[in-house]
Amino acid sequence: MAPIKQKTIGNNILLYTDDLFSEVSVEMFEAGYWQEQNKIIGQATGRGTTFFFREKSRDFVLRHYRRGGLIGKLIKDQYFYTGLENTRAYQEMHLLNTMHAKNLPVPQAVAAKIARHGMLYRADLILQKIPQANDVFTILLTQQLPATIWHKIGVAIRQLHEQQIYHHDLNIHNIMLDNNDKVWLIDFDKCKQRKGDAWMADNLNRLQRSLLKEQAKHPDFKWQLHDWQYCIEGYEQGIK
Template sequence: MSDIQIISQNRTTILFDADIVSNPDVLLFDPEHWRAQQSLTGESTGRGTTYFFHYQQHEMVLRHYRRGGVIGKILQDQYLYTGLTQTRAWQEFYLLAKMQQSQLPTPVPVAAKIERRGVGYRADLITLRIPASQDVFQLLCQQELSAQQWGKMGQTIRQLHDQQIFHHDLNIHNLMLDQQGKIWIIDFDKCQRKNGHVWKQQNLERLLRSLCKEKQRQPCFYWQEDDWEYLCEGYNGYK
């Protein structure tokens, strides 16, 4: 079990796994610090920029929380502060930690920073990078996946659903495949444990919509309806 600790100073709170990092400060969450140290190993641009960096013997992923949609154009990375345990970084960090206890194929949380500003806050999250992996979307732009791989995708989603884990944004960009053929699920912002079962089918339908959208948008995208059947077979057949 991880050793989660909390330090607070000057309206900034950092929670961290002391088994991975010890006595972290705000520089841990500064990509320019890692660039200056020549430890920045890559960047990925989406709603914001995700940074990859090397720290001690670990490869890590740094993500700054940013809003999407129309409100994101105004507030960008500001959120209303209603208590530390209600912040998005706190909730995602602890959800990831609980999923690790259940041995689910999800990222390992390393540290989170919540910085209060007036009535709001800004936040960052660091996780361990999934080794030798690529997001499934990028793979599908290059090649077909086998029926077995689609089946494993369905099995992995079922593992989360059996633990009542609701993924707020289950889309093809948030599924990873490593070199050992293992499927991982990432990006658990706004995700939670959820009772009931109706939402599980809605979760799957969200993933299907993302596949259909990318099929229309990309000049080359190796996905077809039969692949979805393989995924569903893996989901329904998992025990």
């Protein structure tokens, strides 16, 4: 596991692993920096815009932290600063670094920026892009997935739970499938390690609720309740 290094430039605290970036700068966390070099290869729009860029034959994801819910309508991207270790970017990067070292099916975080402004901060995260992958929600809009894939989804979730990893937003949009049919889990903002196992069933139920919600919204959504049973079977069997 590559250690996470840290340096301060002005009011910016930069975190990075030097196995992919030997040096980092404040500008690297701005989409315009990569646009000027014609290295932007795509973008995705959700709560905000996520940019994809290519550097040294590798593809990366640049994500800016934004608030959701009602408070997000008033304060879009600022958070109270109560110490570096309490920032969203620091916690997500360290959690991903730990999970990646355990060979869990998650992307690798390579750099983060925490920009302080008095008692507030904004943050950005750079991750390595999962090659040739699409989110399962998008796939299900056009095609069914076989029982083997739902089984693998269950196994992937079980792998996290066996390491006591709680995914705060386990929904079908945060599950990816690559061209080798490997399942990946993404978006670990506000996720953490939790003790015990009382929370695990609720975590699974959150995913099922997201599937039922999308099924109700999209008449052509290629998912049925029996697919959920394959997912649960994979979860119960784990990695055996």
